[in-house]
Amino acid sequence: MTKIVVDPITRIEGHLRIEAEVAGGRVTDAWSSSTMFRGIETILKGRDPRDAWYVTQRFCGVCTTVHSIASIRAVENALKIAIPSNAELIRNIIIGIQNVQDHVIHFYHLHALDWVDITSGLTADPAKTAALAASISDWPLNSPTYFKEVQDKVKAFVAKGRLGPFANAYWGHPAYKLPPEANLMATAHYLEALEWQKDVIKIHAILGSKNPHPQTFLVGGMAIPIDPDSQNALNADKLAEIKRLLTKAGEFVEKVYIPDLLAVASFYKEWAGIGGGVGNFLSFGEFPQQGGGQPWLPAGVVLNRDLGKALPVDHRKVTEYVDHSWYEYSGGAGKGLHPWEGESEGKYSGPKPPFQHLDTSGKYSWVKAPRYEDQPMEVGPLARLLVAYAAGHKPVQDAVNGVLGKLSVGPEALFSTLGRTAARGIDCLLIAREMPKWNDQLMDNIGKGDYAIHNGEKWDPDRWPAEASGYGMHEAPRGALGHWIRIRDQKILNYQAVVPSTWNASPRDAKGVRGPYEAALIGTPLADPGKPLEILRIIHSFDPCLACAVHLLDARGNETLKVAVR
Template identity: 80%
Template sequence: MAKIVVDPITRIEGHLRIEAEIEDGKIKDAWSSSTMFRGIEKILKGRDPRDAWYWTQRFCGVCTTVHSIASIRAVEDALKIKIPPNAQLIRNIIIGIQGVQDHVIHFYHLHALDWVDITSALKADPVKTASLAASISDWPNNSATHFKAVQEKLNAFVGTGRLGPFANAYWGHPAYKLPPEANLMATAHYLEALEWQKEVIKIHAILGSKNPHPQTFLVGGMSIPVDPDSQNALNADRLITIKRLLAKAQDFVEKVYIPDLLAIASFYKDWAAIGGGVGNFLSYGEFPDPINGNLWFPPGAIMNKDISKVLPLDQQKVTEYVDHSWYEYQDAKGKGLHPWKGESEAKYTGPKPPYEFLDTDKKYSWVKAPRYDEAAMEVGPLARILVAYVAGHKESKAAVDMVLGKLGVGPAALFSTLGRTAARGIDALLIARQTPVWLDALIANIGKGDYRIHANEMWDPKTWPAEASGYGWHEAPRGALGHWIKIKDQKIYNYQAVVPSTWNASPRDAKGQRGPYEAALVGTPVAKPDQPLEILRTIHSFDPCLACAVHVTDATGNELVRVKVS
């Protein structure tokens, strides 16, 4: 039995190590380890709860809005603050376009190279490529002239020997199945997506003053003023610009992303039976209605791949274990702690680098092991779409049925690496179509003369109770994100964030249950252990973001940097 290590997993945010045992050409067992430590929760203690969103969004530079909104919701829940409709609609637009942009970036720039062989694109016939592209979409750039120009650009790029993101890949690997023309089409759209994402995210600059890390979030609403007649506020001109950019986003998703997803997936249908994982799925739901607060994406859990029902959620059932994580609970050894009682006391007990393998029978990761009702749960677009589909969300059902119908597979195919990738595209499509609806509602509300953007009640700490607890849930692009806060004497007493990649990248718990990455890798075929492309396919299908789950520390305990404030 061979044991291999992939460290680091590239084309993700943060540091992730995978160890896997391979027997008879398949993965028999796997271990997911993050080699960084997160400590921002400890930094937050004693600070003003109204400032927490500004700190927590620095968990990561990719998940640029998600921690802000989860943190603000946690404080608003603790203090029972209801925000005005305009603020809710603006939040929906900000996090909506973040989700669409994030999914497109993931598909093309982080995941596509697991399926697309760039070197093969150099052999393609541009005329045949144009014919293929025209058969699936009327996108204006799907012409022989455009594809020939892309091929020439790619040839020149390769000729320099400086391959950038295309270096050190497993080109020519036997697991690649796309014909040269499909590879050239996908490569051309990879390059187009780079320019597209830069444009559509300007919505964050308009509504949030900057990107990444928009600055206009605020406990109780938003800080951007609304006045259709003012040049220094959200006015008619800016709303029209947002409308144009949302249309641009939707057009690309419908005419490029989804057609490419379907075309590529049609060559890899065998991956609809690989990477199923733990079989339990958790979604917090998302996009509150500005009037009644009902969520557009419904919340819920699906257990044991049972798509006959969605179970209601209870936040008290969320716990985190550290039996195989480099943390120490003071009085809860072998037990899971609810985030309100959570601790983040680091205690590294692993080997000193350099080392060949981790001692996976003991502690082997900086990621904790979250569990819902004592079960390991997968979170992310697949969980979100499955819960919505089973719950009868009409838009999700129509989109899922369309994609499955075109691929000629049934719902069971969703429980896989391919299904995870397809669900991300479906998620992007649904949000891209719905975000303009929220913009129209915002325009209509402003047109009625409602310029309210912030709720003033409970803003003054003198009005707060002596102690308060709250939690904020958000369906981030990568899945269920939760922030839990305890406030005492107007200051943060305890703060814990359980992020999507903590759920998915978790190590074993006290019962030895594998986390979703680990479970999904079991049974995965590996054609060439020295080039484990298949491991990348399944892990990338989750879109890991380890920076959200952990932050860096030196394993030897040495000081890395000292920041002085003068």
């Protein structure tokens, strides 16, 4: 038996270490370790709850929008604040385009190179590449000239010896299966997606003033005024520009992303049986609808891969364990705490670098172990779609069945690395199709003279109860995100965030049960243990964000930076 280490896992947010035991060419055991400490929850104590969204969005430089909305929902839930329809629609559009942009970035820039061999594309025939592209899409750039230009550009890039994002990869690995023409096509779209995403995310600049770190979220609604007669407010011209950008976003998803996803997946169908994981799935639901009721994507839990039913979600059933995490609970070991009671004081007890292996029999990660009814849960686009599918959501069922049909695989293929990657594309497609409807609803409201954007009824802290507790749920691109807040005397008493990568990157719990990353790796075949490309494929299919799960670097409390404000 051989023990291998992949550290750091690249093409993710933050720092993740995977240790695995390999025997007979397969992974027999695995451990997921984050090597950075979270500290922002501690920083929030004693602050004004209305400011929490602005601080929590600094968990990460990418996942800024998602923490803003989860934080604001937590405070609104605690203080029983309802928001106007216009504010809800604007939030939905901001959240929606965040999902669409994030999914495209993940597929091309974080995950595609696990399946696409850039160097192979350098030998492709541009004419055959154009023919392949034209056979799956009518995208206007599908021409021999275009693909030749891309090929020459990449060749020149390689000739300079500065490979940038293409360096240190496993090029030529026997696990790569795409023909040269498919590799060139995917490389071209990798570069296109870089330009596309910069344009469509301008919606955040219009509605949120900037990206990342949007500025217009506000407890009780939004801080962007609506005035058809003002160029400094949300008006018909800006809504028309948003509509144009939403159309551009949808066209790329429909004509580039989804065709590429299907084309690449068709060469890797064996991955429909690899990387299944824990088999339990959690979604908090997303996109509140006008008039109240269930959100557009429902909340729910699917247990033991049973698509026959989606169980309701109760936030009180969420607990976190630290038996294999570098934290100490005041109540002792073997106990899971609900986030309202959670503690975030870290105490590092691991080896000092450089070291060969972690003590995986003890504490080995800064990530806690969240559980729902004491069960590990996978979260993310796959969980979101499985819950919606089991709940009878027809657009989701139609889209999932359509993709499975094109790949000639059954529903069991969803519980896999391939299913996880395909689900992200389907999620992106469905949201891209729905967003223009929300923009139209917003235009209709304004056309009827409804300019309401904020509910200031409980803005004054003197009108708050002496104590209040709340939770804010959100389906971030990476999955179920929850913020829990306790307020006393108008100040934050305790604050806990359980983020998607905390669920997925979870170490073992008090019972020794693996988290989703760890479970998904068991049984994975490795063509070359010295170049564990297959481990990257599985971990990247979750799209880790350890920057959200953990934060401060210096575990000894030493001052690393002083900022003077003048």
